[in-house]
Amino acid sequence: MTDSAIVLAEGESHFPPGIHSFDFADWFSGLTGTALAHMFTTITMAVWATVAILIVFFLWAYRKPQIVPTKKQWLAESAYGFIRNTVAIDLMGKKDGVRFAPYLATLFLFIVLMNFWAIVPGVQISPNAHIAFPAMLAVLSWIMYVWVGIKQHGLVKWLKITVVPPGAPAFVLPLLIPIEILQNIILRPVTLALRLFANMFAGHLILLVFILGGFEMLNSSNFFIQGLSVFSFAMGIAMTLFELIVILLQAYVFTLLTGMYIQGSLAEEH
Amino acid sequence: MILAAEEGGTGILFPIWQEMLIGAIAFGLLCFVLIKFVFPRMEKTFEARVDAIEGGIERAERAQEEANQTLEEYRRKLATAQEEAAAIRDEARATAEASKEEILVSAREEANRIIAAGHAQAEASRQQLIRELRSEVGHLAVDLAGKIIGQRLAGDADTTATVDRFLAEIVDETAETSGAR
Secondary structure (H helix, E strand, O other), X not given: OOHHHHHHHHOOOOOOOOHHHHOOOOOOHHHOOOOOOOOOOXXXXXXXXXXXXXXXXXXXXOOOOOOOOOHHHHHHXXXXXXXXXXXXXXXXXXXXHHHHHHHHHHHHHHHHHHHHHHHOOOOOOOHHHOOHHHHHHXXXXXXXXXXXXXXXXXXXXXXXHHHOOOOOOHHHHHHHHHHHHHHHHHHHXXXXXXXXXXXXXXXXXXHHHHHXXXXXXXXXXXXXXXXXXXXXXXXXXXXXXXXXXXXXXXXXXXXXXXXXXXXXXXXOOO | OHHHHHOOXXXXXXXXXXXXXXXXHHHHHHHHHHHHHHHHHHHHHHHHHHHHHHHHHHHHHHHHHHHHHHHHHHHHHHHHHHHXXXXXXXXXXXXXXXXXXXXXXXXHXXXXXXXXXXXXXXXXXXXXXXHHHHHHXXXXXXXXXXXXXXXXXXXXXXXXXXXXXXXXHHHHHHHHHHHHO
């Protein structure tokens, strides 16, 4: 895994991009191979920066809240209000919506900013392109909707609601129950994590293909191919804009699905 | 590169636990700060805002109602005052009519009384005059008759001379009485 770092350090061509493009070297080479490996890399720094930016912005913008908001206060309220109103309250109603809106809003803001690193010049990789982070978030979402369901209905009733489809004839239940268990309890966190991870992974790969490809063509000895590199870079820019859409969409989808799972746990029937 | 090659590319699907740990700590910190210190204050602000708007509307409605009530009251008072004025006017008219009638009646009575008094006085004067005249004429007639009879008795004297004498006597008598006074 550290080979790619060495490759990068030696300045050799790393085209075509591959799985190795997602390996980032430890900042302190002494940590490599110890338990502290991977803890101080560009990826983890992006995570810390995400958290720092959000905390600083919100504490600063909401230092002195007023009835008639200032510009920065309005911005902070819109960021929260967007998820609060369009996801939490729309799905769960006013009472439960307000209860879960803070977590959902935090989740959304965290994912958006994490994803955003994918198109920040100089970083251009989202931590979410490493499955560890989407997996961690998906596990949290899973814990949350299971816990909410058990707390709301008790374990047995919640299992019955989640696993037994209402109105199904008894003789198909042996077939349906395993499918429902797989779908509602096991696959939900997996698909949540994979969807986000795969999108950010693919986005990074696409940007690498066009930008590294552009440099590769520029380094070519053929003058004609060098000229064509312009199109490769242009595609790199276009794909960056496309990435922006993916960034927002995937963060919204992750938040929306988490909200729907929680709502399902609160509801009497699924 | 070696690891990835070894795992045939599926290595990317296995999370690195150190990264999960870092992610959990960082996200936990973010959740703690935002959920504890920021979003509850936002909800409070939202509520305060709703309160402010609804309170404003309520206050406006109350003021409107109050204004309506005051207007209604003034209208009612105005109507009462108009009615009262009309009543007073009618009463005054009635009073005036009554006093006019009274004055007329008393004036007529007064006039009648004066006329009656005048009549009575005139009648009294006439009666008195008649009485006086009667007694005077009686005396005169008696005197005259006495004179005439006396003349005849004395010896057939001239009637004309008797009347003349009689008249002269009346003049003398009148002069005597006026001179005696």
